[in-house]
Amino acid sequence: MSLRHTLLGFLSYGPMTGYDLKKFMDNSTQHFWHAQLSQIYPTLKRMESDGLVESMVLPQEGKPNKKVYSITVAGRDVLMNWLRSATTELPPAKEPNLLRLFFSGALDDDTLLAQLRQQLALHRAQLQRYEDETAAYIEQQIIETGRERDGMMWELAREFGVGYERHYLAWLERAVEMIARSQDGQKGA
Amino acid sequence: MSLRHTLLGFLSYGPMTGYDLKKFMDNSTQHFWHAQLSQIYPTLKRMESDGLVESMVLPQEGKPNKKVYSITVAGRDVLMNWLRSATTELPPAKEPNLLRLFFSGALDDDTLLAQLRQQLALHRAQLQRYEDETAAYIEQQIIETGRERDGMMWELAREFGVGYERHYLAWLERAVEMIARSQDGQKGA
DNA sequence: CCTAGCATGTAACCAGTTACATGATTCA
DNA sequence: TGAATCATGTAACTGGTTACATGCTAGG
Numbered sequence: 001m002s003l004r005h006t007l008l009g010f011l012s013y014g015p016m017t018g019y020d021l022k023k024f025m026d027n028s029t030q031h032f033w034h035a036q037l038s039q040i041y042p043t044l045k046r047m048e049s050d051g052l053v054e055s056m057v058l059p060q061e062g063k064p065n066k067k068v069y070s071i072t073v074a075g076r077d078v079l080m081n082w083l084r085s086a087t088t089e090l091p092p093a094k095e096p097n098l099l100r101l102f103f104s105g106a107l108d109d110d111t112l113l114a115q116l117r118q119q120l121a122l123h124r125a126q127l128q129r130y131e132d133e134t135a136a137y138i139e140q141q142i143i144e145t146g147r148e149r150d151g152m153m154w155e156l157a158r159e160f161g162v163g164y165e166r167h168y169l170a171w172l173e174r175a176v177e178m179i180a181r182s183q184d185g186q187k188g189a
Numbered sequence: 190m191s192l193r194h195t196l197l198g199f200l201s202y203g204p205m206t207g208y209d210l211k212k213f214m215d216n217s218t219q220h221f222w223h224a225q226l227s228q229i230y231p232t233l234k235r236m237e238s239d240g241l242v243e244s245m246v247l248p249q250e251g252k253p254n255k256k257v258y259s260i261t262v263a264g265r266d267v268l269m270n271w272l273r274s275a276t277t278e279l280p281p282a283k284e285p286n287l288l289r290l291f292f293s294g295a296l297d298d299d300t301l302l303a304q305l306r307q308q309l310a311l312h313r314a315q316l317q318r319y320e321d322e323t324a325a326y327i328e329q330q331i332i333e334t335g336r337e338r339d340g341m342m343w344e345l346a347r348e349f350g351v352g353y354e355r356h357y358l359a360w361l362e363r364a365v366e367m368i369a370r371s372q373d374g375q376k377g378a
Numbered sequence: 379c380c381t382a383g384c385a386t387g388t389a390a391c392c393a394g395t396t397a398c399a400t401g402a403t404t405c406a
Numbered sequence: 407t408g409a410a411t412c413a414t415g416t417a418a419c420t421g422g423t424t425a426c427a428t429g430c431t432a433g434g
Binding site: 002006030031034079082084086088090091093095098099100101102103105106122123126149150151156163164166171 | 191194198217218219220221222223269271272273275276278279281282284285286287288289290291292293295296300307308315336338339340341342343348352356359360363364367
């Protein structure tokens with residue numbers, strides 16, 4: 001259900017097209033909610049027939065016409081109800097990399113270490129991105145839109161990402177160390 | 190694709206039924222991969238016709254017959270290839286609670302604080318579970334099965350969970366503090 | 379010349395959820 | 407008496423991915 005909520009959330013900032021919505025998602029909610037254009041377009045269509053959004057076609061030359069969506073009163077209602085709704089359970093997660101590790105007892109130490117080091121590199125890069133690009137993007141968005149309170153939420157989400165990557169890195173580093181040490185022990189014996 | 194890998198992973202420890210597989214998942218991979226029986230049964234069937242597993246029917250009285258699945262050589266092959274496969278990208282995640290917060294600028298401070306405190310309670314409970322039940326369960330499994338190297342992986346996954354919950358709690362606590370403080374400032378003024 | 383960006387969508391497929399169906403046994 | 411555990415599944419639906427289709431403009 002949450003793609004609908006994501007679209008309502010962005011449209012609550014102002015009217016825009018499906019294409020615009022995709023770009024906003026790629027730049028901001030990407031790491032906690034994402035979608036392809038091929039899912040966004042039909043979802044907007046269904047949301048319109050459900051009365052949550054309405055569209056206006058802007059004719060263009062040399063490009064397909066723009067279809068600009070706005071949130072309706074009913075849409076704002078659905079959005080606010082979602083924002084207020086209680087969290088009674090932790091959402092189930094799918095983490096293929098953890099799953100892989102869980103069953104990696106069958107791998108030799110070298111392959112296992114290579115796996116973990118690959119992940120280390122990816123997470124280091126992601127931490128960097130949160131600290132540089134994402135921070136700059138949020139600051140710029142706050143200046144451009146003047147949405148300071150929303151900006152506080154965006155910043156909180158970014159800080160979650162930073163904390164998450166730091167935890168992930170610390171854990172990976174400990175795991176690598178542990179396995180490397182147990183390997184030395186075997187070679188030395 | 191990863192439900193198939195999960196099932197192969199558990200079957201690599203020994204033959205079991207779909208029902209057993211579900212219980213193992215609920216007790217161990219639950220927080221990084223989960224599935225319903227209604228998805229497990231047909232998946233096993235397709236894996237059998239793909240030659241990754243094979244089944245043997247054990248007749249029972251008063252209950253449906255047991256269908257015990259074992260991993261085949263081809264299945265073990267697929268499992269090992271997956272374990273060895275490189276991680277080239279961070280897997281995309283869906284975090285409805287973060288998404289909700291991202292758009293929560295429209296909520297008043299009290300509702301926002303209530304939201305965050307609900308989450309705090311859930312994550313505190315989850316941390317406790319990882320530290321008590323999960324730790325005990327893993328220890329017991331290692332003793333029962335003698336799989337010490339696999340046990341190291343299970344334990345690493347558990348420690349990831351502990352670290353994740355600690356990070357989540359620290360972040361929630363900071364967020365609550367920040368919002369509560371900004372609220373005091375407004376009241377005091 | 380080719381790639382990226384702008385801008386819309388459809389169709390086929392795969393993964394996952396919810397509801398339904400059956401039926402015995404054990405425990406509170 | 408009713409819920410939980412054992413044990414299998416099917417059917418209908420929803421959510422999400424991948425591939426296909428079109429076509430112009432700007433920049434390296």
